[in-house]
Amino acid sequence: MAYPQLHGTTILTVRHRGQVALGGDGQVTLGQTVVKADAVKIRRLADGAVLAGFAGGSADALALLERFEGKLKDFPGNVPRAAIELAKDWRTDKLLRRLEAMLVVADAQHTLLVSGTGDVIQPSDGILGIGSGGPCAVAAARALVAHSQLSAAQIVRESLRIAAGLDIYTNEHLVVEELECKT
DSSP states (O other): OOOOOOTTOEEEEEEETTEEEEEEOOOEEETTEEEESOOOOEEEETTTTEEEEEEEOHHHHHHHHHHHHHHHHHSTTOHHHHHHHHHHHHHHOTTGGGOOEEEEEEOSSOEEEEETTSOEEOOTTSEEEEETTHHHHHHHHHHHHHHOOOOHHHHHHHHHHHHHHHOTTOOSOOEEEEEEOOO
8 A cells, every 4th residue: 555645734743852843734735726724733632742743634634643542542651552553453444444644643752653554653863744745844854953953843843834835735824732852
């Protein structure tokens, strides 16, 4: 199964200097038309201890987000286990398998990409992006991490702005959330 076409969104997370920030733009498209400019694709879960962002079909992404939240309740405080269990269900359940979306989840210790192909990936550099503008945002974030004194949240904002200037499916209506990381 190939990754779905995730137009109309960009999600980025950056783990930097004792913080993790997760941000997303607000654009929703239907084909080549912008139908909403201020959607919120970032959520706080587990009493604010976990950040989640989604890309893909809205209904599909929200269904997966709800399932992930259920897995967090089944495995409190264990984001990797919850993500793995969601990925297993997603890959094996006939109805879930058809969902076209991706999730990025982060807590104080982990940043993970969860996909319908069964992937649960933790980036080695703490930077992860999904959606149509994801690669642009990741490139910008890596440069800013290496060559600036910005905080994680500032890097996410600036990187998403750069992606919005390059990707027609990304806009500058940004929502960014951040958590303190455990040392």
